[in-house]
Amino acid sequence: MARQSSRGGSESKKMSSELFTLTYGALVTQLCKDYENDEDVNKQLDKMGYNIGVRLVEDFLARSNVGRCHDFRETADVIAKVAFKMYLGITPSITNWSPAGDEFSLILENNPLVDFVELPDNHSSLIYSNLLCGVLRGALEMVQMAVDVRFLLDTLKGDGVTEIRMKFIRRIEDNLPVGEE
Amino acid sequence: MTVHNLYLFDRNGVCLHYSEWNRKKQAGISKEEEFKLMYGMLFSIRSFVSKMSPVDMKDGFLSFQTSKYKLHYYETPSGLKVVMNTDLGVGNIQEILHQIYSYIYVEYVVKNPLCGLNESIQSELFRNKLDSFVRSLPFFSARAG
Numbered sequence: 001m002a003r004q005s006s007r008g009g010s011e012s013k014k015m016s017s018e019l020f021t022l023t024y025g026a027l028v029t030q031l032c033k034d035y036e037n038d039e040d041v042n043k044q045l046d047k048m049g050y051n052i053g054v055r056l057v058e059d060f061l062a063r064s065n066v067g068r069c070h071d072f073r074e075t076a077d078v079i080a081k082v083a084f085k086m087y088l089g090i091t092p093s094i095t096n097w098s099p100a101g102d103e104f105s106l107i108l109e110n111n112p113l114v115d116f117v118e119l120p121d122n123h124s125s126l127i128y129s130n131l132l133c134g135v136l137r138g139a140l141e142m143v144q145m146a147v148d149v150r151f152l153l154d155t156l157k158g159d160g161v162t163e164i165r166m167k168f169i170r171r172i173e174d175n176l177p178v179g180e181e
Numbered sequence: 182m183t184v185h186n187l188y189l190f191d192r193n194g195v196c197l198h199y200s201e202w203n204r205k206k207q208a209g210i211s212k213e214e215e216f217k218l219m220y221g222m223l224f225s226i227r228s229f230v231s232k233m234s235p236v237d238m239k240d241g242f243l244s245f246q247t248s249k250y251k252l253h254y255y256e257t258p259s260g261l262k263v264v265m266n267t268d269l270g271v272g273n274i275q276e277i278l279h280q281i282y283s284y285i286y287v288e289y290v291v292k293n294p295l296c297g298l299n300e301s302i303q304s305e306l307f308r309n310k311l312d313s314f315v316r317s318l319p320f321f322s323a324r325a326g
Contacts, residue, residue, distance in 0.1 A: 062283030
């Protein structure tokens with residue numbers, strides 16, 4: 001409960017983050033049973049995350065009143081300072097910008113999804129929090145940004161911090177619907 | 182004052198929802214054609230406005246009016262478009278269109294997993310909430326404006 005977000009004034013609903021963490025753990029456990037192969041679990045988590053992100057972005061835009069971002073740096077700021085704060089109660093730091101400004105890293109000191117987790121040795125290729133990648137990808141796609149999102153470092157695998165790498169691929173252009181002149 | 186009608190379009194031009202309250206004159210074409218015509222015009226206005234603007238724009242296209250009615254336009258960064266026609270007496274209602282998005286569309290469509298996002302909205306609950314929201318607006322009136 002302690003590190004829940006307090007943004008958005010009176011209408012923002014709060015929930016124990018433990019409920020979320022444990023539910024997510026149960027989901028990963030179930031997927032591991034269903035698939036046996038870690039790669040498939042990673043893929044499935046990413047896909048579920050994508051489907052969540054596609055809807056979550058609407059909730060985010062409605063609640064935050066954030067307008068359209070004009071560059072990737074602004075996008076990074078909104079993700080780290082507003083969105084992560086609102087939904088996970090943490091504020092990752094933004095580092096390691098590529099010279100072209102099209103890639104950056106989110107550094108999470110503590111990842112709320114992994115609070116009670118210890119990875120067994122036989123799941124070394126499991127990307128436990130891979131749902132987050134899908135969420136970020138799906139949400140950004142809805143605001144016309146194609147991005148590549150992946151975990152580079154993970155405290156679950158013995159790294160000091162968790163690092164999510166975001167790479168801007170291209171801007172998705174508006175199209176006139178087919179059959180329109 | 183009065184509200185004539187309301188269109189919701191998604192980012193691909195699909196008409197998600199149409200409501201009508203006080204519309205005396207119909208277009209004389211099928212609704213599908215009307216939606217396409219409306220979306221095509223909005224799409225053109227957006228690109229026209231952004232190309233013609235002599236300065237960098239913040240909000241882009243907001244509204245236009247004729248001698249008889251005013252069309253209000255609100256677009257979210259995710260491309261959802263809320264379009265409301267009213268009589269000329271209604272001022273800037275961007276905030277109200279944003280409320281329709283955040284209190285009605287997000288709450289009753291986006292948060293309903295059974296509602297597909299890129300198809301016409303079938304939810305009765307959504308329709309009812311939208312209808313009562315619009316009817317409660319200070320400038321809604323059944324009397325013709």
